[in-house]
Amino acid sequence: MENKTKEFKHLEKWQKTLANCIRCGYCYEHCPMFKYTGWESDAPRAKIITAFGLLSGEVEPSESVSQKMFSCFYCKRCEAACSSGVALTDIFTDAKKDLVEMDLKGPGTTSTTKLTCARCLICLKACPHEARSYDGKNIVVDPVKCQACGICIEVCPAGAATIQNSFGTDRNMLMDRASNFFSTHEAAKAIIFACNWSYYPDLQASVLPDAETRDKNYEILVNMCGGRLEPQLLMAPFLYNAWGVMAAVCPEDKCDHKGNVRAKKTIESLKNTFKSIDIDPERVRLVEIKAGDKAKFKAEIDTFMDNLNKMGPIR
Amino acid sequence: MKTIDEEKLRQIVGDANIKTDPSDLYIYGSDSSVHHAMPWAVVRPKTTEQVQAVMRYANENLIPVIARGGGSGMCGQTVPVRGGIILDMKGMNKILEINLKDVYCRVEPGVVDDDLNLALKPHGMFFPPTPASSRIATIGGEIANNASGVRSVKYGATRDAVLGMKVVLPNGDLVNLGARTRVEASGYQLHKLMVGSEGTLGIVVEATLSFVPIPEFRCMGIANFNTLKDAGEAIGSIMASGAIPSMLELVDDVAIKAVNKTMNLGLKEVAAALIFEADGMVREAVDYEINKMKAICQKHNGEDIYASYDPKERDKIFLGRKSLFPALSKYDDNLASTALADDMAVPYSKMAEMAGKIHEIADKYGIVMTAYGHCGSGCMHTKILMDTKRKDQWESARKAITEVYDYVRSVNGTTSAEHGIGLSKAESFKIEKADSLHLLALIKKAVDPNNILNPGKLSQAPEDWVTATNLRYSVNS
Numbered sequence: 001m002e003n004k005t006k007e008f009k010h011l012e013k014w015q016k017t018l019a020n021c022i023r024c025g026y027c028y029e030h031c032p033m034f035k036y037t038g039w040e041s042d043a044p045r046a047k048i049i050t051a052f053g054l055l056s057g058e059v060e061p062s063e064s065v066s067q068k069m070f071s072c073f074y075c076k077r078c079e080a081a082c083s084s085g086v087a088l089t090d091i092f093t094d095a096k097k098d099l100v101e102m103d104l105k106g107p108g109t110t111s112t113t114k115l116t117c118a119r120c121l122i123c124l125k126a127c128p129h130e131a132r133s134y135d136g137k138n139i140v141v142d143p144v145k146c147q148a149c150g151i152c153i154e155v156c157p158a159g160a161a162t163i164q165n166s167f168g169t170d171r172n173m174l175m176d177r178a179s180n181f182f183s184t185h186e187a188a189k190a191i192i193f194a195c196n197w198s199y200y201p202d203l204q205a206s207v208l209p210d211a212e213t214r215d216k217n218y219e220i221l222v223n224m225c226g227g228r229l230e231p232q233l234l235m236a237p238f239l240y241n242a243w244g245v246m247a248a249v250c251p252e253d254k255c256d257h258k259g260n261v262r263a264k265k266t267i268e269s270l271k272n273t274f275k276s277i278d279i280d281p282e283r284v285r286l287v288e289i290k291a292g293d294k295a296k297f298k299a300e301i302d303t304f305m306d307n308l309n310k311m312g313p314i315r
Numbered sequence: 316m317k318t319i320d321e322e323k324l325r326q327i328v329g330d331a332n333i334k335t336d337p338s339d340l341y342i343y344g345s346d347s348s349v350h351h352a353m354p355w356a357v358v359r360p361k362t363t364e365q366v367q368a369v370m371r372y373a374n375e376n377l378i379p380v381i382a383r384g385g386g387s388g389m390c391g392q393t394v395p396v397r398g399g400i401i402l403d404m405k406g407m408n409k410i411l412e413i414n415l416k417d418v419y420c421r422v423e424p425g426v427v428d429d430d431l432n433l434a435l436k437p438h439g440m441f442f443p444p445t446p447a448s449s450r451i452a453t454i455g456g457e458i459a460n461n462a463s464g465v466r467s468v469k470y471g472a473t474r475d476a477v478l479g480m481k482v483v484l485p486n487g488d489l490v491n492l493g494a495r496t497r498v499e500a501s502g503y504q505l506h507k508l509m510v511g512s513e514g515t516l517g518i519v520v521e522a523t524l525s526f527v528p529i530p531e532f533r534c535m536g537i538a539n540f541n542t543l544k545d546a547g548e549a550i551g552s553i554m555a556s557g558a559i560p561s562m563l564e565l566v567d568d569v570a571i572k573a574v575n576k577t578m579n580l581g582l583k584e585v586a587a588a589l590i591f592e593a594d595g596m597v598r599e600a601v602d603y604e605i606n607k608m609k610a611i612c613q614k615h616n617g618e619d620i621y622a623s624y625d626p627k628e629r630d631k632i633f634l635g636r637k638s639l640f641p642a643l644s645k646y647d648d649n650l651a652s653t654a655l656a657d658d659m660a661v662p663y664s665k666m667a668e669m670a671g672k673i674h675e676i677a678d679k680y681g682i683v684m685t686a687y688g689h690c691g692s693g694c695m696h697t698k699i700l701m702d703t704k705r706k707d708q709w710e711s712a713r714k715a716i717t718e719v720y721d722y723v724r725s726v727n728g729t730t731s732a733e734h735g736i737g738l739s740k741a742e743s744f745k746i747e748k749a750d751s752l753h754l755l756a757l758i759k760k761a762v763d764p765n766n767i768l769n770p771g772k773l774s775q776a777p778e779d780w781v782t783a784t785n786l787r788y789s790v791n792s
Contacts, residue, residue: 019703019788020651022644023347025387029450038359038405040386041334046342053341056789064338084644084652206422206430207409212437 008055010094018052021045021086028205030077032196032222035205036168041068044078044088051095061102069095070106071165073224074147074256075196080291096144107164109148113139117160123152128227128258149257151227169224175236181219182240189308190218191237192301194248195226195259198289199297218305226250227259229266234284243308244283248297251288260288280311319355319378319400327368332359332406343383343401347448349653350391350738350780351787354381355398359406363481363489363520366402370518371487373400373767380485381769382514384425384456387448389654390737392460392513396771396784402518404455410434411521419478419495420526424455424519431524440526443470446733447640455519460735461511468691469561469594472733474510476525482509482517485763495523508758513735514769516762530594532601533561535629536622538612539585543567546587547667549615550690553591554663558607562592563691564636567670570685573642574635582635583619587670589690590636591622592629639687643698650683650700651788655739656716660693661728669695669722676718680711694732703788713781717742738784741776748774 027044028034034043050068053059072092079088099105111131113123117139124132124139131145132152150169152161166173174193182188199222223229226249237245247267252260263286271281287300324333334340334357343357355378360366373380379399386393395401407423410431414420415438422431428449431442445464446452452462458480463472470476479493493499493506509516540546546565553563566588574580582588589612593604605622612620623629643652661669670686673695677684683700699715701708720730720743730736730743745752755774759766766775777783 015789016648020644020648022640022652022654023345023787024448024640025347025385025451026448028385038408039334039339040403040405041339041342049342049345050338052787053338059338059341062336062338064336068338083641085641204430204433205405205408206426206434208434209410209412212410212413212434 008098010097011051011055011091014051014091014094015055017086017091018048018055020084021048022084023049024083027078027082027088030081032073032075032169032224033071033167038205042071047072047092047095048086048088051091054095061099061104063104066099066104066106067108069099070108070110070143071167072148073109073169073196074149075224077196077291093144100144105143107143109163109165109167110143110146111141111148111150111152111161111163113141114160114162116158118158120157122155122157123161126151126155128256147257149225149227149259151225151257151259151262154228154230169222169228171228171230171233174221174223174233177221178219178237179240182237182242185214185216187215187217188219189243190245190305191242192218192220192246192248193223193229193234194220194297195250196222196224197250197254197291198248218301225257225259226255226263227257229263231266231270234266234270238314241313243311243313244285244304246285246287246301246304248287248289248300251290254290279314282307283311283314320372320376321356323372324356324358324369324400327372328358328360328365332361333357343403344394345787346386346388346391346393347654348389348391348394348737348739349655349786349788350394350396350784352394352396352785353398354395354401357401357403359403361406363483366483366518366520367487367489369400369402370483370485374486374765377765377767379767379770380518382455382459382518384453384459385427385448385451387452388456388460388737389657389734390731390739391784392735392737392769392772394738396738399767405453407520413438417495418525419523421521421523422454423521424453424458426454428452428454428457435526436529439529441529442476442524442526444473444476454522454524458510458519458522459512459514461733463689463692463733465562465564465689467689467733468563469559470527474507477506477510477522478525479523480506480509480519481521482519484517485765485768489520493523497525511735513737513773515759515773516768528596530561531596532598532624533592533594533629534601534605534622534624535562535590535592535632536605536609536620537632538589538591538609538617538620539583540587540589540615540617541585543587543670544667545616546589547670549589549612549617550666551663552611552615553608554691556607556611558604558611559593560591560604560608560691561594562590563689564590565666565670565687565690566590566636566639567674567686569674569683570639570642570687571635573646573685574638577642577645578638580635580638585618588635589617590632636687643685643700646683646700649702651703652698652700653703653712654734655699655712656719657696657698658688658732658734659695659720659723659728659730660732661695661723661726663693665726665728666690666693666695668726669728672722673697673719676715680715682708682711682715684715692732693728704791706790706792709781709786709790736773736776738772738776738780741773741780742778745774745778
């Protein structure tokens with residue numbers, strides 16, 4: 001393979017690192033995109049291979065390359081788990097910078113704003129990454145800064161903020177999955193919403209036999225960031241007679257998106273609403289889980305389910 | 316590039332299950348090996364019927380087909396050296412049945428090893444091959460490679476756990492091989508032939524696998540040695556003594572230094588360490604095995620011998636071995652850890668000599684090589700650390716590998732214990748199997764007369780992998 005380094009002034013410095021990635025592929029396990037689509041081209045390794053190809057000249061910069069490079073929720077799980085110590089998301093960001101200069105701007109998971117935007121500018125303040133600005137006419141999103149946490153989507157009163165390809169983390173998709181769980185599982189009692197950091201889900205890319213899952217009484221749905229837990233989503237399972245809803249978020253000092261603080265506020269107000277209508281507020285619970293603390297996550301779910309069993313269904 | 320009828324493939328698997336954009340093809344042209352080549356299309360079948368239809372189309376049009384699981388292969392097994400269609404089998408990911416009465420499970424090929432084990436765990440069972448890549452490796456890939464891992468010394472490799480399978484042949488026909496019973500005496504045991512065939516004979520669309528109970532007790536021990544010879548002799552003595560370790564691993568001084576240097580673990584820098592484990596349902600029986608191994612280590616001048624049942628202590632003992640991969644990757648920013656000549660096996664009595672030989676050859680060629688591995692099953696791993704940009708380093712690596720394999724064969728060892736042959740190891744494989752290569756060719760010809768299944772691999776792979784295949788690294792000329 002001939003070395004044909006092109007104009008990638010940001011990506012160029014990673015050349016050695018890109019060669020040092022042993023391409024073991026263990027990052028798949030951690031990537032919500034790969035888990036959602038099942039395509040290797042959506043996994044972190046694919047972006048590393050693509051970045052390598054861009055530098056070597058074997059991959060032409062294109063819309064398709066750009067879609068891949070801009071599709072990342074920056075949960076950084078791949079990075080934390082990488083055995084070669086590859087700074088994956090820094091590489092993605094640098095690749096994005098170079099692609100933007102070639103006028104290839106994703107969008108992938110970059111948030112955008114639809115025409116229905118009322119210019120209330122709430123999203124500017126809410127964005128933890130300073131990716132949103134107002135040019136006097138429209139909201140402008142910096143595709144390099146945007147980390148697709150989706151908080152803009154949850155704060156937008158007009159429903160104008162959106163992510164084109166949400167890889168299953170869109171509110172409606174999550175609500176559909178919750179509904180589907182309750183309609184297919186007689187024993188269903190609860191939904192556990194988990195941010196992608198607090199939940200260490202293993203790969204779980206395989207489908208279990210019916211007999212193994214028939215009696216399942218809770219479902220875990222990954223919603224990327226705790227900051228995206230808004231009341232409509234949290235209440236949705238109760239429409240299907242859920243006994244309770246638990247939310248797992250990362251601890252405040254570990255959250256890159258200020259999602260923990262937002263989640264706490266949302267859950268607190270939901271608890272108050274429950275109290276006011278005489279429903280036990282403990283049916284909604286928030287837990288903080290450090291990344292990778294699988295044991296605590298499982299223990300919290302067990303405790304929550306025990307409590308729900310004591311409370312019984314909502315009458 | 317030969318043209319493929321993309322529309323035809325779309326009709327078979329649907330628009331959502333085909334990729335033909337060059338940026339996707341480039342990604343699917345790689346695995347965990349040093350090789351790269353471009354496929355013509357990536358197709359993700361969801362059913363056996365779709366696999367059959369793709370195979371019929373490919374066979375009629377003489378298009379290569381390469382089945383792919385997790386893409387974690389280390390020797391280029393799924394790199395499409397002659398182009399063609401990559402069959403991404405991860406789309407067939409159902410665990411079809413866990414039959415506890417008859418002690419087998421049926422799975423589709425895209426089921427991930429760890430997922431299967433997660434499903435078996437509530438029943439107190441596990442699927443034993445457990446390669447290090449079990450988190451992404453699929454059952455189909457494990458069958459194709461006859462994968463194994465740290466516990467193979469007691470529980471065997473994938474081949475030992477496969478009872479039967481459904482296979483789509485190159486002409487699209489579906490055959491049932493093996494049985495759902497523990498034993499099957501008659502015939503050519505074609506299901507076992509499929510194991511390790513690296514996708515050159517058929518596409519596995521369903522596998523029937525046995526599983527075993529998770530042991531109640533696990534005890535792990537460690538012993539340090541001041542010479543590789545002592546450690547090697549201890550391995551031989553343990554295996555010859557009738558002891559049944561559930562794990563027996565060797566870590567050499569290069570590996571220990573690498574772990575200390577990069578992870579700051581503060582391990583004692585001795586010539587070699589042995590990590591051993593016994594498991595079972597009765598603690599006394601585990602004690603018996605562990606004591607036996609401890610005594611043998613002591614007899615062979617082992618020091619700091621220590622064993623524990625406590626999971627935290629066990630993790631501590633295993634940390635050095637577990638940290639080895641990251642340590643080697645981070646050993647030196649200018650050196651990449653490459654998967655070359657990485658899983659040979661030699662008779663137990665030659666383990667120490669083999670490790671010594673690896674060091675000697677690495678010194679001779681100015682590259683860094685380490686020796687470690689599942690010595691209880693005779694498997695020795697090594698990684699070659701080199702500056703992948705330098706052409707001369709590739710030449711040195713190639714010479715070193717040739718010498719390593721010359722030694723392996725001279726002591727009646729084998730080229731690959733668990734990672735397979737693919738492209739990188741064909742040279743030694745062909746020499747090792749010289750007198751039976753024609754039989755392999757006859758079998759291949761009988762099953763796949765048009766040579767469309769993973770062509771150019773195993774016995775068809777080029778001897779000179781450095782120049783005859785496209786390396787995935789940028790090498791300065």
